Amino acid sequence: MKALTLYEDRNTFIHHVHPINKLIYIFIIIVVPLILPLFPVLIAGIIMNTVLLLIANVFKKSLPIFGFVLLILLTVLIIQGLFHAENATPLFHLGPLLFYKEGFFYALQITLRVLNIVAAFMILVLTTKPSDLVETLVRKGLSPKIGYVLQSVFQIIPQMLSTMETISDAQRSRGMETEGNLFVRIKAFLPLLGPVVLNSLIQTRERAMALEVRGFSSLRHKTFLNEVKNYRYTTFIQFTLWLVLLAAIIWRVVL
Amino acid sequence: MKKIVVENLKYRYPSTEKLALDDISFTINQGEFIGIIGQNSAGKSTLCQALVGLVPHFYQGAYGGKVIVDGIEVKQSSISELSLKVGIVFQNPFTQVTGSKLTVYEEIAFGLENMGLTRIEMLERIDSVLDLFDITAVKNRNPFDLSGGQMQRMAIASIVAMKPDVIVLDEPTSQLDPQGSEEVFRAIGELSNQGMTVVMVEHKIEKIAEYSDRVLLLHEGKCVDFASPADIFSRDDLHEYGVVAPVYTRVCQALKQKNIDKKTYPATLSEAVEVLRGKIHD
């Protein structure tokens, strides 16, 4: 059973940024390209995100996730490049296939946007302990129940992975081959899915009991084991982030 | 002072036809150490869950009668509010982990945070239970990366740290090493001496005999008997309920050696030694 989180415990500047600022950052990354739908803005976002991931020393860790997202986006790029409704100007040939400019750039824009959003979320998830984020929000008045749901969302992937590992151990120890070539692995993967979902549901129910018998829904005022962390340059970063948004709006209005 | 009052409690799980608890009534006083024994499926875990409100709040089904803990009727209170007064340690420690904390230390703090304790108070209590249940060495480990016994210790520690008035333990030592289970019994016994009311389900009959003030014998959802260990274990119909007396009692029965009261057989090691020692040539 592995730790139920994607969080990477490192000691970098990004790790010491207030979780709320990381949330605002995600907001900006989503909203600014909507206000200013320009390629350079998207590119700037990509560069910014890459730099931040590198500073946080989690770039490598985020690669598999980008790989997965890119794989999906590539299909979008191909389909739109070939078949987008407004396709008129030929752009390039790839073997017998003709890609059109309109569709290609449309898809490229989507790709960059999605990549940016995913990257911004990766910065949050990989550099913030889930409990720190949730505690910050609960301290600011968020209901602990919503906080718990939020935290569970963070944990879904690692939790599924660990359930998968457990069931896979149960299966291979009773003779089901899970190691070997791609075909064997795929064959082993399918019978995993049903039990994983089912066992996860059962676990969720058990967890709910575990929480209740420890007073989770009691009406008392909650306190926290962890002290409020000393986050760095919180006001300054927040101010800068809002400034970027304001600048984007002004640019849009003036232009 | 009456701490727990159970009156004509009946309960049936939704998916079954048989009553899991069948017209049970008893009273427990503050500070008593109560052992609950009975064969598998007797209804021990169900009774535990009824004492803390999981039955009927979490498990639906047919429910009748009353459970009153410290003047509060369980059915009328929420599980969470009740949990601050009545703690429960589940039969399978794996199901007790909240899954929302990354270390053993934080896991134990979970209940304390919900109680609204100050940080200082939390640190003090956590350090003391880590020490009491001998898991200080793994305090920074992920709660899921523990051995079975370590997880069971953590489960007990996380409830004891909340210092409830009443603590219900469902086979809390099933995965502990022999000295570990002795230490847990001793620690819980000590808490009971300090006024905590203890209800413990166990198959380790020798330990139940040694530590319980009274023993409740459960069979097919019914309360067969509720009396002192010596009385319970001297019953000659015990085997009909799937229960075996402590080995000390069995040896004395085979040798027909009763306690000085001439009625009951010894139930503990020290009683047995006292009764037998004089009878043996050196």
Place this chain on the structure above:
Amino acid sequence: MIKVKDVSFSYQAGTEIIKDITLHFDQRSTAIIGQNGAGKTTFVKLLKGLLKPSSGDIIIGDSSVNETTPATLAKQIGLVFQNPNDQIFKRSVLEEVLFGPLNIGQNPELAKENALNALKMVGLENRLEVNPQDLSLSDKKLLCIASIIAMDTNIIILDEPTIAQDHLGKQKIKEIIQSLKEKQKLVMTIIHDMDFVAENFERTIVFQQGKAILDGSTREVFAESDILAAARVEPPSITQLGYWLGYKQVFLTEKELIETIKTDSKIAL
């Protein structure tokens, strides 16, 4: 049947959980005892091939675990997990027990026969269609035992089989162990119940902090009270009673002690 050679293992670099263990297992039924966290579960997962040693080798029959997959080994060695929730994943009792036999290549009729026999041994033969999740913990554990027995492997390892069992449950497990012994199988059991060890196992191995510190016939091992105390193990209740009554010899069963007292006794019994 199993040769363990200089095996070490760690979950995280830096903390060795199994420290250079060398052991041979023959057909003697064997109990593994020792403190919580000593590494017992980890050790049997290594035998099963679910974990790979960081150094050393384990030979099961004639294949090395380093070169075989657990799935292949499953034909020779079965393991009942400590936590039933980690083992159970099917939706009915019967399906759960059939999974192993079918996967190791038993034909469907034989698999069904083995499964039903195993379920009968643990007393679950009337609950074939029940969802395992609705069973009590003691029944879940018995179900896990049945799922492994049905595979009819030559080596069977039980990780704390008596968890949650009442007297009758323990009796069933005792009978199962006896019948496996009669079939010349190696039965290895991790267990904290010393009374059960005394009654059922020929050989006992004591683990402490990743090492096997004591290994011998059960009677010899329970005579070493100092080493046992250091490994946080207590002698069986009956042994303790004998000790406090002033006997030098080690008693393993009630009968032994009762007979001895009867012959020694001043009083007419």
